[in-house]
Amino acid sequence: MTKKCPECGEFVPQDAHFCANCGHDFFDSSSGASKSGGGLFSDGKIFLVLIAIVIVVGAGIFLSMGFGGNDNSDTADDAPKHEVDLTISNVDGWDGESSGKTSYALYTEAIFNKVPSDLKGYNIKTTYMDKNNTEIGHETETLANVYYDTDYSISFGYYTTYKKPNPDHVNVEIIKDGKVIDNFTSKIDIGKIDYLN
Numbered sequence: 722m723t724k725k726c727p728e729c730g731e732f733v734p735q736d737a738h739f740c741a742n743c744g745h746d747f748f749d750s751s752s753g754a755s756k757s758g759g760g761l762f763s764d765g766k767i768f769l770v771l772i773a774i775v776i777v778v779g780a781g782i783f784l785s786m787g788f789g790g791n792d793n794s795d796t797a798d799d800a801p802k803h804e805v806d807l808t809i810s811n812v813d814g815w816d817g818e819s820s821g822k823t824s825y826a827l828y829t830e831a832i833f834n835k836v837p838s839d840l841k842g843y844n845i846k847t848t849y850m851d852k853n854n855t856e857i858g859h860e861t862e863t864l865a866n867v868y869y870d871t872d873y874s875i876s877f878g879y880y881t882t883y884k885k886p887n888p889d890h891v892n893v894e895i896i897k898d899g900k901v902i903d904n905f906t907s908k909i910d911i912g913k914i915d916y917l918n
Contacts, residue, residue: 809907847878
């Protein structure tokens with residue numbers, strides 16, 4: 722047994738809830754006004770609405786992951802690079818004897834090409850390394866205690882030990898508020914350190 726759709730005239734099974742041709746709801750209690758004329762979810766518009774929602778949600782995820790042009794990494798604003806620039810000019814040292822023990826000292830000299838006007842929060846860590854890239858020793862100082870305005874090399878990173886060191890290179894790290902923001906490395910000319918010759 723069939724019934725005729727009042728909207729399009731198609732014959733559908735008697736127990737059909739919707740017309741298979743036009744989508745007319747046989748159980749809708751509203752007047753016989755046409756529903757196919759532009760409701761938001763008719764004539765395939767639901768598909769377009771769903772696509773628009775997916776695009777908006779996808780764009781939100783894309784932008785929140787940092788692909789939208791804003792660099793939210795730790796180094797973007799928190800730790801500006803190259804606020805300190807230096808050229809390591811020399812690593813030197815001396816030995817001395819006290820109470821029958823010989824001590825050996827190393828220190829680094831560098832020309833500071835650029836420093837920030839406010840030295841607050843800046844530290845400088847000088848690490849002496851051997852040929853195997855093993856740390857011999859290091860010294861960490863505030864940049865304010867090391868730097869002064871001069872056109873000449875400044876000495877810093879004084880490290881003293883009772884074991885004769887065999888340094889190969891020095892690594893100088895610039896640290897701002899606990900984060901390393903720059904790094905300078907230089908090979909050590911051991912011919913310039915008297916106690917190593």
